[in-house]
Amino acid sequence: MEYRDAIFIITEELSCPIYNVGEELKVESMALTVPEAKPACLLLVQEVMKIVSNRQSMERFTPQGIRKTKFACGGCTGLIRFEFKKEKGFATLQMKLLAAAEQRQRMKHVDKFYDLLRKLDIFEPLEEDSLRDLSALLELKEYGANKIILKKGDPGTSLYIVVEGKVAVVSDDGQTLSEMKVGDVFGEMSLLSGEPVTTSIHSRERTKLATLSSKDFKHVLNKYPILQVFFYRLLVERAQANSLRSGTISSGMTGKLSDIHPVELFQLINTSTKTGKVELLFEDGKATVLFNEGELVQAVHDNLAGKEAFFSLLAHSDGTFSYTSGISEEAAALPVIGGFMGLVMEGMRRIDEQSEE
The missing domain is CATH 2.60.120.10 (Jelly Rolls)
Structure with a gap:
């Protein structure tokens, strides 16, 4: 059986699990080439080979002029329609140069990504x-x-x-x-x-x-x-x-400070009256903050501790955090490090003053 070399283009698609509109199907030397990085559908292979084995024209004359004959493949859960684009192969030097240019453009696209x-x-x-x-x-x-x-x-x-x-x-x-x-x-x-x-x-x-x-x-x-x-x-x-943005936090939760600022994170723990430990990791160091029923009882950041450590953390917007519920009995016995909202306001005031210097 003789097969014709040809290129088809997909013009319509309805729930096809593989192919998209605009992709090309190429037949050359009795083989079908599907779009790059896509699997070959055996149903489509059979349909296309049936078409190229038929000697009838893939174009038709109509009162509106020459129209491409449309074909369909719908043997599975989806459907695609495609039509003849052109004969495979380039007879002239000009067309061969065009094909080479198209290939270079495609490789440029791939290399860029x-x-x-x-x-x-x-x-x-x-x-x-x-x-x-x-x-x-x-x-x-x-x-x-x-x-x-x-x-x-x-x-x-x-x-x-x-x-x-x-x-x-x-x-x-x-x-x-x-x-x-x-x-x-x-x-x-x-x-x-x-x-x-x-x-x-x-x-x-x-x-x-x-x-x-x-x-x-x-x-x-x-x-x-x-x-x-x-x-x-x-x-x-x-x-x-x-979940953090909606105002909820639970043990084992981790995240990025670019998604929730330390001020918002600490306020969430305070308003939720949570008891637990927050561990923060930055490029230049790490920190630990302990809360007991929403109140700050310990803060350590590098060589800083207490209020000064807490204030330094409020200026960070890059890094990661993890929250674990519960603290030790010794930590639960620690005194509260001042009123929480007062600490936050003092820390933000210091940041504003530093930014103005």
């Missing part, structure tokens, strides 16, 4: 070929300053990686809850949980994002199970951050 992804901890376990496959699936989106990228309540459709610029997590009343910079990832919570977007995301300046569609995200997780561990941990961290 590859260099970015290689620097991210999330993709560190992937081998070079796997990372290039992943890079080929990404698309670039650009936003001007102060534009809405995601709106609370929207369905989750993509994973986003900040390539350039800065974005902010914004509350219902317009307050900035946290900011994300180059290399940070967002949008994964909705994709993993299937729930709508829980917070709005705005661009703070001109921003470029690498995006991975929901379908391709699921494909990547299935193909590279090691990434499932990372995204699970990220999901837990984000869920904990949301």
Whole structure:
């Protein structure tokens, strides 16, 4: 049986578990090549091979002019429609040069994202070929300053990686809850949980994002199970951050001070009358703070202790923390280090004075 070489383009898609609109299917030398980094669907292979083995024209004349013949593959849970794009192969030198230019442009696209992804901890376990496959699936989106990228309540459709610029997590009343910079990832919570977007995301300046569609995200997780561990941990961290913002804290909770400032963290423990220990880790040191029924009873930061240690912690906005409920009997017997709100106000006054110097 003779097969024709040809290129088809997907024009419609409805719940197809693999392919997207705009992707190409290429037939050459009795073999079907699917989009890079995508698995080959056997149902699609059979359908396309049936088409190229038929000698009838893949274009038709209509009163409106020449139209491409549309084909469909719907043998599973989804459906795609595709049409003939052009004959495979390039007969002229000009067309061959065009094909080479297209290949160079595609490799430029892959290399651009590859260099970015290689620097991210999330993709560190992937081998070079796997990372290039992943890079080929990404698309670039650009936003001007102060534009809405995601709106609370929207369905989750993509994973986003900040390539350039800065974005902010914004509350219902317009307050900035946290900011994300180059290399940070967002949008994964909705994709993993299937729930709508829980917070709005705005661009703070001109921003470029690498995006991975929901379908391709699921494909990547299935193909590279090691990434499932990372995204699970990220999901837990984000869920904990949301709990903190809503005013709840529990034993074993960890987080970043970029998500909740020390002042807010300590106030949360105080208003909740919690008894427990907060351990903080910074690039240049660490600290421990103890609370007994919401009141401060001990604070140690490097060579500082008591009020001075507590005041120094209020100036930190970078680092991590962990909270554990309960303190020892000896710590429970310690006297309270002054009124909590008075300490906070004194500490903030000192920070303001230092910033004015």
